[in-house]
Amino acid sequence: MPATIPVTHFKPTTRLPSTRPMSLTLYLADWFRRLSPFTGTTLPHVATYTRELPVSMARMYENAIDGDHLPWLHRETFTDMTISESDNTGWRGQGYLQPRSFTTWMELELRLDRENHRWITTTTRGLGKGSQVITHAIPLAENRIKVVVDFYVPKLPKALHKMYGKQLVDTYTRLYDQDLEMMRTRQRALDIAASAQPDSNPARIVLGNRTGLDSQLPLQFELAGRPYRLVRIGDKLVAHASTCPHRLGPLQDAKVVDGQVECPWHGYRFNVISGECTSGQHGQLPLAPVISIDNDEVVASSEENV
């Protein structure tokens, strides 16, 4: 008789951050706050969020200055956010917090102050108008920083500080989870690209038996140290680079729709056969290995692409 393994119910001791970015109560409270005739000369501080991140300052600044990722990487929080102005000192964008409605429209402006290792995000119009989020990034080691994020909301009665503060900290926890994943993935991709040795020899790899391979698609593989993915388009097996040419975003889990993949970081779309960018930006998927059948085996080869 096999031994009976006692089942212990999982009792979480931690709380999952809320999945809804803002509650209805908060929307209503914000309307009242903005309508309030009271004006103060100071911005009340409502909360602080701190976190150590295993990333470099370069990655963190790059992330802060990149407003275009908001509606893609943070799609549960922002939607239809358009960056109308940007340069390497900041950006301004207009869009909605989720769920999209006339109450959730906002305009955000971010100013990066590299000299003081900080950036200031101000809500200049709409929901949250007048709020400021001041983030200081403190370098701890080459690839380790600490962020200290302070939230300020004007015209806010003291009784509402806790509710606003909690909502903001929950939201920023989720945003930083997603940003951290993005920054680490990008750093890994940059490291791989930097360490790759130029190799002019043709590379070849057998991916599997033709009859058994379909059940494994989409299939990740590497050739000459670079990541690719094998997919089926109609009756053809096609390989495509699984790193986005824009900022090295991950394409390995992107769905193929109408022969195109969409990058989850900024929404660039690419035709997987031609590599062409079909969403209007510049860029092209790197050349992918040629797929052929050799003795009933599916082979990926860089031979014809060298």
Ligand code: FES
């Ligand atoms: S990394 Fe920006 S669209 Fe892919």
Ligand SMILES: [Fe+2]
């Ligand atoms: Fe972000």
